[in-house]
Amino acid sequence: MTETILAVRGLRKSYDDVVAVDGLDFEIESGQCFGLLGPNGAGKSTTLALLEGMELPTSGSVTYRGGALPADYQDRVGIQFQATALQDYLTPFDNLKLFSSFYDDPISMDRLIEQFRLGEFLHRDARRLSGGQRQRLLLALALVHNPEIVFLDEPTTGLDPRSRRDLWDVVTDLKADGRTLILTTHYMEEAEVLCDQLVILSHGQTLLQGTPKALIEDAGVVDLDTLFLSLTGESLVTTQEVIE
Amino acid sequence: MKSAIRSLRRMKAVFIARNLEYLRDRASFGWNLVFPVLIVFALAVVFSGPPKALFTVTTIGQEALPELVKFPGVQSLEADRTKALERLSRQQTDLVLEVSEQSVNYWVNGNSAAGAILETLLQYTEDRPLERGETDGQAIRYVDWVVPGILGMNMMYSALWGVGYVVVRYRQSGYLRRLKATPLTKFEFLSAQVLSRLLVTLTASSIVFIGTNLILDYKMVGSIALLVLIALMGGLAMITLGLAIACRTESKEFADGLLNAVTFPMLLLSGVWFSLDGSPQWVQTIAQLLPLTHVLEAARAVMLDNAGLTDIALHLAVLVGFCIVGMGVSLKLFKW
Structure with missing residues (x-):
């Protein structure tokens, strides 16, 4: 029986005139690897900061096990x-x-x-x-x-393929330990391998939400990158990253 | 109790980490020790010759001054009685005059040949009744006078830049944000920074003080314990000032500007290189608003005049005030 460890309701964050996160709603189950996907500027890191308790939302809420983030929240998250x-x-x-x-x-x-x-x-x-x-x-x-929840903000960005695979092994081990993992990435392959549940973000809003498999099957595409391309007309991986 | 122990454990960890960072940065560490020593030796060499053949007269008040002060080769400046007699006992002036329409009171230093010459000249040229006073005290070499200034200057740079600049660097690199994600509190972090830098500042100052004194044998007639207390309070005042500057600043360039804006006036107006006795009153008033001025006045009083705790109490009180304000502002405004 899984339990909702974090829940997001109407989450919004703006800096002056810039809206970084614009009305997100989702839940994260305990022991799950939850992925926030999107290109640069989609609002992944800001959403993560709000979930970590490092930033306060402009409106909306993040709840931990059904209540406000506890005073010792920093002891519970890594x-x-x-x-x-x-x-x-x-x-x-x-x-x-x-x-x-x-x-x-x-x-x-x-x-x-x-x-x-x-x-x-x-x-x-x-x-x-x-x-x-x-x-x-x-x-x-x-x-x-x-910690019971681990946040990983683009942990493999800038790594060579070998180091990236090494890190995937580490993340897989952490999952096996029963920890809740929340990661952001713009590598679709990584999300497919590691994540149980995904939210695909664009301009601070949810484009799609579900398991990687369900998202691909429902859209009738071969992979998440193709899915994202079909939704937004832009690839998650930049030309420079393909070259690298 | 448990929470206090936890706090102390975290502060100790940050304190040790900061000390390791400093000690392993050999270039900075070495420079902090070598630079002031080089300056002291350079000044000792430059100013090691005999004093200039110039008479100086300090007047208490400016009215009805004797003809003597207008003689060629006689330089006069004004001061209050305490300051004037202090200068006389250090032989920084040769004669002190307090004049009225009816009489002239004067003081000379019994150990000063220049004072004796001026006294004779005064007796020959002055018609009003003369009232004589005498002090004693040996002449102070420039190096005796400037050493506290250099130690204070080194402390100022080490304290302000070693904390202010480093905290901004931590913030700009994202390290403070990383620490924010731990249970470490602002108070614990800031206290550890203060203590770490205080240890560095006091250690460096002590090494420079002892090392240069072994060779130059400059004047130190007062209590070492009082001098350490002044260094402690002065170091704390300037470290907390550095923290206050860095508590929200995000750019190293801006921090550079702010730190320069604070250090430059102290370098000029706090009496590091020369005395401000002859400067306008408004300049001296501004100088009293600077922590380094109080550090140097207290340190010179102890080192050169054997001042006691009560003599320097006001300076220490001002430094404590700087500490309280600096730490208060830092805690209130600090941003990870």
Whole structure:
């Protein structure tokens, strides 16, 4: 029996004249991998920030297990930001130690080091890590306190195919642990592989919502990218990304 | 109790992380130590010659001044009695005059040859009755006077830029946003930054102080404990000022501008390089609004005049005021 862990009702967020999120409604089940898809500027990151409790909505609401976000919400969620700098000159070991100390009952560092395969670069300046190593470290930092909900904002953007696949394995493991995962991506293949439920966003509004399989079958297309192309006339993956 | 322990644990973690970042940045760390030492030695060399052959007379009031002050080679400036006698005891002036229509009161330093010459000249040229006073005290070399200024300047740069600029860099890079997503509170984060920078500032100042004193043997007649207290309060005042500047600023360029706007007046008006005794009153009034002025006046009073706690209490009180306002503004306005 699944339970709704987060629910969004009439969610809206605007910055001066710019409306970033425009009336979203959806629910996220506990233990699910929930994907927010859309091209750059669709409102994915803003929606994620509202779900994380990092931003307050202009109107509408985000509820946690049927109520307002609790005071200790930050203890229950782990966040991997799209672009996060860490302190200069600190190693992955220093960072794990620092972030562990923020929580009362953190996961053991040895377990995180093993789970995210940080050992080979544990004492290297974090600024000198490769993209994939850095993402693994950021994910470990997001999970240091064993949160029940994990937010991943475009975790594979800028990674080479090998690192991207590595990260998919990590996310699959997290899903197997029973955590609720909420991720944004503009890679359709990634969404198809990882997500149980999807919301496709465009200009801050919901274009489509459902399981990847149902969305593809209902539209009679071969994949999500084709579906998105048929809906909006634009591809989710930019020409530059295809070249990369 | 449990929550206080939790807070202390988080503050300690951020404190250690910031210290590691600073210590591993060898270029900045080295420069913080080397730069003030270089300046002290450069000034010691430049100003190591004999003092200029110029008489200086400090007058209390400007009316009915004797002919002596108009003599070629005599420079005069005005000050209140306390300041004037303080200058005399340091041999920064050779004669102090307090004049009325009926009489002339004057003070000389018993250890000053220039004072004795001026006294003789005064006795020959003045018709009014003369009333003599005497102080003592050894001459102060420029290096004795400027060392507190350089230590204070170094503290100012280290405190303001080391906190202000770093916090803006953290914000611009998204690191503060990452910390916001943890249970770390604003108070814990800001307190850790203050303590970390205070440790760095006090350590660097102590190393420079001891190192340069071993070689230059500058004057230090007062209490080391008081000097440490001044450094502590001065460091805190300037660190919290840096935090207040950085509490909402998002651009490093803008932070540069704001930090320069604060440091430049202090560099000019707080008495780092030269005394403001002869400057207009409004300039001296502005100087009193700057924390570095109070740090330097208190430090010089302790180092050169053996001032006690009560003598520098007002300066310390002003610095405490700066700390309270700076930390209050930072906590109120801080944005991750």
